[in-house]
Amino acid sequence: MNTKLTLRLDEDLISRAKRYSAKSGKSLSQLVADYFSLIDANPTTPHAAPTPRVRALLGALAGATVDEADYRRHLEDKHR
Numbered sequence: 001m002n003t004k005l006t007l008r009l010d011e012d013l014i015s016r017a018k019r020y021s022a023k024s025g026k027s028l029s030q031l032v033a034d035y036f037s038l039i040d041a042n043p044t045t046p047h048a049a050p051t052p053r054v055r056a057l058l059g060a061l062a063g064a065t066v067d068e069a070d071y072r073r074h075l076e077d078k079h080r
Contacts, residue, residue, distance in 0.1 A: 007032075 009017075021028050050058070 005032075 017028055017031065021031055024031070026034075
């Protein structure tokens with residue numbers, strides 16, 4: 001059984017939601033229903049502890065001055 005729900009939201013948020021709705025092909029009602037379903041859903045996989053390899057990498061780039069531009073240059077050089 002469907003029941004009507006009234007929401008009071010910021011106009012900008014409503015506009016963005018409507019654009020997203022149009023792009024996704026789902027109604028706003030379906031998007032809200034999907035979100036509400038996620039709130040109550042149980043995660044299928046509990047948060048696992050990081051593996052030893054991941055733990056070894058934690059902090060590896062602390063203090064690094066590498067930015068996105070450096071990475072893009074690396075990719076350009078790599079794929080020439």
